[in-house]
Amino acid sequence: MINFASLIQKNKKMKRNIIVNENFCPQNHPCPSTGVCPVGAITQKSPFSAPEINYSKCTGCGICTRSCMVFQCTNCLKKSV
Numbered sequence: 001m002i003n004f005a006s007l008i009q010k011n012k013k014m015k016r017n018i019i020v021n022e023n024f025c026p027q028n029h030p031c032p033s034t035g036v037c038p039v040g041a042i043t044q045k046s047p048f049s050a051p052e053i054n055y056s057k058c059t060g061c062g063i064c065t066r067s068c069m070v071f072q073c074t075n076c077l078k079k080s081v
């Protein structure tokens with residue numbers, strides 16, 4: 001089980017706005033979200049793994065957060081707390 005609060009803290013320190021919450025990914029199919037990222041920052045090692053974000057490419061645009069609940073915006077969550 002992922003500690004979501006510590007994941008947010010970790011990503012905040014690294015100035016990452018978008019995180020992958022693996023708790024919401026069944027990890028049993030090819031991730032359709034790999035095709036939604038305009039800069040190709042989302043990859044998946046295998047159909048049985050959660051997608052990953054390449055933070056050197058990610059612009060933080062948030063498009064992926066609208067394609068799947070796995071992708072979450074830490075800034076958005078911060079505003080709602």
Ligand code: SF4
Pocket residue numbers: 018036037038039040041042053057058059060061062063064065071
């Ligand atoms: S926030 Fe934008 S650039 Fe970053 S992974 Fe999601 S879709 Fe790609």
